[in-house]
Amino acid sequence: xxxGATDSVRDAVARCWSRAEDxxxxxxxxxxxxxxxxxxxxRWLGRAWPVGSSRGAETGLIEFATGSLTTPDAVADCIAxxxxxxxxxxxxxxxxxxxxxxxxxxxxxxxxxxxxxRFVKADQPAAAxxxxxxxxxxxxxxxxxxxxxxxxxxxxxxxxxxxxxxxxPIAAKADHQPYVIYPRNFAGRVMRDRAAPCVE
Numbered sequence: 001x002x003x004g005a006t007d008s009v010r011d012a013v014a015r016c017w018s019r020a021e022d023x024x025x026x027x028x029x030x031x032x033x034x035x036x037x038x039x040x041x042x043r044w045l046g047r048a049w050p051v052g053s054s055r056g057a058e059t060g061l062i063e064f065a066t067g068s069l070t071t072p073d074a075v076a077d078c079i080a081x082x083x084x085x086x087x088x089x090x091x092x093x094x095x096x097x098x099x100x101x102x103x104x105x106x107x108x109x110x111x112x113x114x115x116x117x118r119f120v121k122a123d124q125p126a127a128a129x130x131x132x133x134x135x136x137x138x139x140x141x142x143x144x145x146x147x148x149x150x151x152x153x154x155x156x157x158x159x160x161x162x163x164x165x166x167x168x169p170i171a172a173k174a175d176h177q178p179y180v181i182y183p184r185n186f187a188g189r190v191m192r193d194r195a196a197p198c199v200e
Contacts (some may be wrong), residue, residue, distance in 0.1 A: 041065035050093035073125035084114025
């Protein structure tokens, strides 16, 4: 995370909240939501916990992924897109008691200056920064082929293999190459980057 990023995001939340107070009288007088930065987040850029929820307490809470604040462009993207998105969630809860990305949230997000879309595009700076900082890891099931190569399968394929007779050879194809594996040659469960090759 670059220096000053947390202060910039906190200031942006305060400014966006002030804008919400100008537009919606029922929001006036409510304290600015708490802001927290989560260094472990890898699948989301921001989350909002409304007032009264277990994490939102009295003021509401907005959480940001620390990994998405690693470049000046990513911080600017967070301030322009993610802050209004999350503030709109809290305002939607206060005004309509609704959570999610429904029509009331879409209208609120647009009014607060954000892009009313549920997902951020993968090439946006904040999303790209988070992907570099926290590459997505997934569970794979490793089998040793008769030629000595290691093949990595998803859970569905692994369960299908394990239902077979352990001594029956199974022809598998990976990276356009044929392999022969046996269910008994299951080597273990591993965590791998999503983009890692399925054969080594």
